[in-house]
Amino acid sequence: MADFRPGTPDQEEFLRELLGAGYLIESGVPGVYGRGEAFERVRLGFDAKVTAASEEESPEHMVFPPLLPRRQMEDVGYLQSFPHLACTVFSFDGDEEQAAEQEHRAAAHEDWSDFQEMTDLVLKPAACYPVYPAIAARGPLAPGGVLVDAGGTYVFRHEPSGDPARLQAFHQREIVRIGEPETVVEWRNRWRDRSLELLRSVGLDAVPDVASDPFFGRSGRLLARSQRAQELKFEVLVQIAGPEPTAVASFNYHQDHFSAVYGLEMAADDGGDTTAHTACLGFGLERITLALVRTHGLDQEGWPAAVLAELGI
Amino acid sequence: MADFRPGTPDQEEFLRELLGAGYLIESGVPGVYGRGEAFERVRLGFDAKVTAASEEESPEHMVFPPLLPRRQMEDVGYLQSFPHLACTVFSFDGDEEQAAEQEHRAAAHEDWSDFQEMTDLVLKPAACYPVYPAIAARGPLAPGGVLVDAGGTYVFRHEPSGDPARLQAFHQREIVRIGEPETVVEWRNRWRDRSLELLRSVGLDAVPDVASDPFFGRSGRLLARSQRAQELKFEVLVQIAGPEPTAVASFNYHQDHFSAVYGLEMAADDGGDTTAHTACLGFGLERITLALVRTHGLDQEGWPAAVLAELGI
Numbered sequence: 001m002a003d004f005r006p007g008t009p010d011q012e013e014f015l016r017e018l019l020g021a022g023y024l025i026e027s028g029v030p031g032v033y034g035r036g037e038a039f040e041r042v043r044l045g046f047d048a049k050v051t052a053a054s055e056e057e058s059p060e061h062m063v064f065p066p067l068l069p070r071r072q073m074e075d076v077g078y079l080q081s082f083p084h085l086a087c088t089v090f091s092f093d094g095d096e097e098q099a100a101e102q103e104h105r106a107a108a109h110e111d112w113s114d115f116q117e118m119t120d121l122v123l124k125p126a127a128c129y130p131v132y133p134a135i136a137a138r139g140p141l142a143p144g145g146v147l148v149d150a151g152g153t154y155v156f157r158h159e160p161s162g163d164p165a166r167l168q169a170f171h172q173r174e175i176v177r178i179g180e181p182e183t184v185v186e187w188r189n190r191w192r193d194r195s196l197e198l199l200r201s202v203g204l205d206a207v208p209d210v211a212s213d214p215f216f217g218r219s220g221r222l223l224a225r226s227q228r229a230q231e232l233k234f235e236v237l238v239q240i241a242g243p244e245p246t247a248v249a250s251f252n253y254h255q256d257h258f259s260a261v262y263g264l265e266m267a268a269d270d271g272g273d274t275t276a277h278t279a280c281l282g283f284g285l286e287r288i289t290l291a292l293v294r295t296h297g298l299d300q301e302g303w304p305a306a307v308l309a310e311l312g313i
Numbered sequence: 314m315a316d317f318r319p320g321t322p323d324q325e326e327f328l329r330e331l332l333g334a335g336y337l338i339e340s341g342v343p344g345v346y347g348r349g350e351a352f353e354r355v356r357l358g359f360d361a362k363v364t365a366a367s368e369e370e371s372p373e374h375m376v377f378p379p380l381l382p383r384r385q386m387e388d389v390g391y392l393q394s395f396p397h398l399a400c401t402v403f404s405f406d407g408d409e410e411q412a413a414e415q416e417h418r419a420a421a422h423e424d425w426s427d428f429q430e431m432t433d434l435v436l437k438p439a440a441c442y443p444v445y446p447a448i449a450a451r452g453p454l455a456p457g458g459v460l461v462d463a464g465g466t467y468v469f470r471h472e473p474s475g476d477p478a479r480l481q482a483f484h485q486r487e488i489v490r491i492g493e494p495e496t497v498v499e500w501r502n503r504w505r506d507r508s509l510e511l512l513r514s515v516g517l518d519a520v521p522d523v524a525s526d527p528f529f530g531r532s533g534r535l536l537a538r539s540q541r542a543q544e545l546k547f548e549v550l551v552q553i554a555g556p557e558p559t560a561v562a563s564f565n566y567h568q569d570h571f572s573a574v575y576g577l578e579m580a581a582d583d584g585g586d587t588t589a590h591t592a593c594l595g596f597g598l599e600r601i602t603l604a605l606v607r608t609h610g611l612d613q614e615g616w617p618a619a620v621l622a623e624l625g626i
Binding site for chain 2: 066
């Protein structure tokens with residue numbers, strides 16, 4: 001199992017405050033918490049702000065469950081880039097005798113993994129993944145492509161940590177753009193700027209940055225360098241419980257990565273390249289909630305009236 | 314892996330209609346579907362009706378993520394009753410060489426399960442499970458106990474099927490009551506009747522029934538018989554795509570099952586038994602949505618105005 005990464009003293013202290021004030025509820029596993037009313041009120045308030053901004057562009061809505069077909073994880077190369085973060089789903093398919101032995105071991109908190117087999121499902125690592133095959137299944141795209149608001153759904157990263165801003169399960173508020181390369185890049189850059197407005201409107205000191213994904217291993221460092229050099233990924237950072245600011249939103253241009261896997265094409269008739277490009281953006285709703293609590297304090301009644309109004313609280 | 318259970322011709326036809334009309338979106342794995350706008354509108358409409366009814370009793374709100382500590386699944390005996398439905402979370406903890414071999418096999422769609430190890434997390438099999446330890450952690454309960462609205466969150470059952478009403482991941486709209494035995498039973502029975510009103514108000518032909526859980530194996534049949542004899546579980550049934558009506562809500566009295574595990578106690582001072590009892594109710598939001606579509610038709614514009622008004626559509 002992945003090593004637990006302790007939080008800094010500031011992070012651990014902030015976690016204790018969040019648990020004490022009922023924002024989060026201890027589960028016994030780091031990075032997995034229940035959420036109290038105060039937390040959900042803020043999370044859903046910011047979620048609604050993103051929805052309102054997204055609706056200006058009249059997206060199509062699609063929502064996908066937390067489970068992704070394992071085949072998709074295999075096809076998109078997730079295990080090359082992020083094997084350390086991937087979560088797979090196993091289950092039991094034995095007889096009554098094996099079930100009894102499994103239960104016997106489990107009740108004694110001994111190892112019962114021998115009785116579990118890999119299923120054809122994994123946990124969804126990013127909210128945009130199921131969108132690409134769903135759109136590809138429709139055939140070539142009309143000029144201008146498509147815009148999909150994929151809502152705010154749970155995604156999963158296996159990285160147990162004492163930092164409350166590093167959860168194993170969190171809501172990614174996701175929007176996906178598929179179309180001509182220049183359409184997609186323009187959309188991605190516009191939303192990076194739009195997100196700064198949204199985050200600053202609720203009093204967060206948000207700054208943009210060129211970023212890279214947490215690729216695995218030595219070869220991952222090369223990938224990260226290339227990703228930065230091409231400015232494929234932007235993030236917006238906010239100070240939560242430090243020491244470094246934390247990414248609360250990301251804006252990703254995938255070029256033809258997903259199109260090559262799923263055959264996403266524009267219905268162009270001029271004989272040129274018809275490969276569609278894709279981009280996505282994700283707001284980390286839990287991190288934004290934590291940033292708001294860290295910025296404005298545990299007591300929501302004391303938050304600036306303008307911030308409460310923006311969040312509909 | 315559990316055998317795929319094909320749907321009946323009626324069920325498979327209904328699934329094709331749902332996919333064709335954009336209610337559901339194919340993922341490639343049976344029982345796992347994306348949801349289109351028309352589906353979500355109805356699901357959230359009924360969800361809001363439950364919330365409005367629940368608010369009359371001023372519950373506390375707690376929301377839990379799709380992941381449950383494995384320890385809790387071991388402690389509550391889930392693997393004794395439902396080993397065939399449980400889903401566990403595995404992940405990778407190897408080095409770069411192992412990651413490369415895993416990726417190699419995965420890209421070829423070969424077996425890469427050897428590289429996956431059991432984590433300390435499982436998929437949440439029922440929405441009420443995390444509530445009990447969270448309440449127990451507070452110490453003895455004041456007279457009258459507590460009422461927790463746990464929202465509508467994803468739960469997981471490993472039972473791939475061609476019946477669209479049998480999903481591997483679905484939203485359980487859950488409310489939990491913990492208190493004196495008579496308090497808990499009265500609440501459970503009252504909500505069984507309340508649920509009939511809610512379901513009938515949107516035009517569903519809902520009927521109550523004494524029920525049992527789908528316990529595993531031969532010994533499970535005895536458990537099921539005992540559960541029925543004691544009327545520990547009620548369900549509300551609606552005809553969806555048949556042949557039998559489908560349970561769309563359940564009302565469960567656990568007696569001291571969870572209290573014995575987590576030490577839930579009433580702060581009674583009369584020297585009598587202070588063990589708290591628990592009950593929960595769950596509405597299956599996807600099944601209710603499907604029942605509404607089956608009853609009123611694929612075209613929501615043609616639904617009775619009173620039904621649309623009840624759903625806020």
